[in-house]
Amino acid sequence: MDAIQAIINGKEISAEPGMTILQAAKANGIHIPTLCDHPAVSPFGACRICLVEAEKNPKLLPACTTPLTPGMVVFTNTPKVIEARKAVLELILVRHPLNCFSCPSNGKCELQDVAYELGVKESSYADPGDTNTSHEYEDANPFYVRDLNKCILCGRCVRVCEEQAQYHAIDFQGRGIRTSIQPPVGSPIELSDCVFCGQCVQVCPVGALSEKTALGMGRPWDIEKVKTVCSYCGVGCEVEINVNRKTGKIANVTTNYSSPTALNKGRSCVKGRFAWQFVNSEDRLTTPLIREGDTFRKASWDEALSLVAEKLGSIKERHGGDALGFFSSARCTNEENYLMQRLAREVMGTNNVDHCAHL
């Protein structure tokens, strides 16, 4: 299909058919602020921050859900649009705490960004006499904390859980001002279908969800992202190790939903995202060890591998190949496991091959 021609803020743009106004603007370098939209999940139209004006349309349109049509003339920053965005933002800020100093999301908070862009410091509607809801700080599980007082109900977590993780462990609950994101009625997160893959934490635009393991490990501006492949298992998910430049240590692990090279397309599991503490563990072995009597001594790889080869060779000579068994790990890749079974069958002459993942 032919590209769609339209005009945004007086600039002629070209977009792929089916694109929303927001996607087309982004593809053409035009910024429209938003809070509920995220590239990893389907458009939702809840936060109303991305409202824009279009010619011949008396209503404000949400850029995230409105398809761009040929010849459309869109304005993303008219006074009417800015006024509406400010009103909506101030309504969000009525209940959102402004204690950003201690918030783990300070510096990467998208609500902060939108407030900064619109020049809104606080809500003019907030009133100490207001009756508002207050939620308890939830930190019973070892992986992430929920502070629903900060939640802006953008629904990203609900959508990423349903669409990416495909668990649908949480959803909107309650009505009106009592609406909140919860697992099925009455059960805490720990007893729900949640598998703690942590994708909800990553897409949360504010500090309502934060990684427990990352608390105090580094501020967003201290972080350097190192793209790598997760070593936890053989699947080969692409992850980003977030290293604190000041300490040189890992702060947390994230994924990139728009990475063209990631076979996991941004998805993660609980181990890949939260189980990285072994990297800097004091118990971690960093060199091969050779047993001598009741003790171990450090050795080089060459020495260790030579010793193994020699011992394996002598066992085979004395008792035959079937005296040996080869046991591999699910943490190895398919290629590594393939090589190991060739070593067993072709070099050592045995079919005694097994691994740990058949539990």
Added chain:
Amino acid sequence: MALYRAHVLICHGTGCASGGSPKVLETFREELQKKNLDKEVLVIATGCHGMCEFGPIVVVYPEGTFYSQVKPEDVAEIVEEHLYKGRIVNRLLYKEPISAQKVCHYKEIPFYGKQHRIVLSNCGYINPDNIDEYISRDGYQALGKCITEMSPAAVIEEMKKSGLRGRGGGGFPTGLKWSFCAASPGNKKYVICNADEGDPGAFMDRSILEGDPHAVLEGMMIGAYAMGADEGYIYCRAEYPLAIKRLQTAIHQATEYGLLGENVLGTDFSFDLHIKEGAGAFVCGEETALMASIEGQRGMPRPRPPFPAVKGLWGKPTNINNVETWANVPRIMLQGAECFAAMGTEKSKGTKVFALTGKVKNTGLVEVPMGITIREIVYEIGGGIIGDKKFKAVQIGGPSGGCLVEEHLDLPVDYESLTAAGAIMGSGGLVVLDESNCMVDTAKFFLEFTQRESCGKCVPCREGTKKMLDILTRITEGNGKPEDLDTLQYLGEQIKATSLCALGGTAPNPVLTTLKYFRHEYEAHINEKRCPAGACQSLLRYTIDPAKCIGCTKCARNCPVNCISGKVKEPHLIDQEKCIKCGACMANCPVGAISKG
């Protein structure tokens, strides 16, 4: 078929049924049997007559004698006097509120005089649980005509010509809507009947479903044929158990008669119909939330486009109309579009059913031609204000609508006029308010409702209505600030402009219209800490007139918080700090020395 010399029609709508009409019916059968009249007089349970205020209602045919507020103990007298001796029981006749005259016959009652009952024409006349009675009143003739003589395109053309507009509140032309769904590609399509009537005080759709369920079924089938759908859902709120029961019976009977299911009336047209019970969320009346609810998801609206006609239930092209719209369809197809279009105004055709409630003498269900004035509805059909108090406003369109005032009394009721005046047609809720109603309190009531029913998805509706409600609460409690009015106005306009669905988009209307027409009432609350209507309890002050007080101490003895002091035979005094404004003193004062204001 056996012949009967008389028919006793007993209303079994929700109003009359809760007033005891099933017991009345049972007693009729017993009494008739005692008198050996059970082979001569047939007793029938019908749908709603509309005059719910005066239920249980019993109409005796052939003459059409209209008895109101009939209790089981009255039945023996009706049987003995009316059915045995042929003498009308005068004391049970309906008393006309304006002239205070007893009215004998159905058609002479002014409540019905101005009405034009098209959609409600079967309600109260037929037994809704008996398909034969519907068929005897030309039921399913329109369906037969459409599927055997007309092409789907011709049916849609006829609907367009009729000028029927959606009765659920939006007022979108029905024929045009059908044409979108018909033109939408796909070999699986759905039609849905929106029976999730949720406006406070509205019961139009319930009465139609209870009184004439087959009309809705027939309308849906005609629509399905026209749009190429073979499956339908009726989304009915679970709070309407009687309507659901009657629909189930209707579906069962229609299926037995070959009017529903495979190859309807021997044609190629097949149609399956399901009932889906809603779980009581107001927002599920919004079409995208309704479809999400049918699919088993949380009832939460989604942005349009895509419109249901393109991507609706289970992602298939879907057409949604409300109960009253569907019920209009068979009449239009049977009598012709011209006949329908002859009623009403230029842009609003046909009739509209309203649930007339509030401070009028005759509350109930009324069906009026479009273009009738509000004055005619309130004063002629409604019989005027209770206690002949002063008319203040009508709230039209429920929580999404607005109020209209005295200057609008002669406004014609049609989509355009109402919208221009700041209200909406809505689904048909019409609440009449008198001088004792506080408009700030009324606006607060509706906002409490919308805030409680907001699905919580979009910011303006969730947070904004709460903010407005907080301000209104503050004002009614005497803590309003002068700048509150500008804030209310501004927030109201922004919420309208930025909300996702019509719930939020219309929620500020009650506030905005009352601000427009009753700003002085808001100002009195804020500046003078006074509620002119005397309705806001926090602003009430009970005072004792020392000149009238005889010092009998009755007030002090009845005060639950002991805030009245004074010696015997000397004027008493109320401590305003302690007073909880319960009104016990005023109710007990023998000399009327206590006033509130």
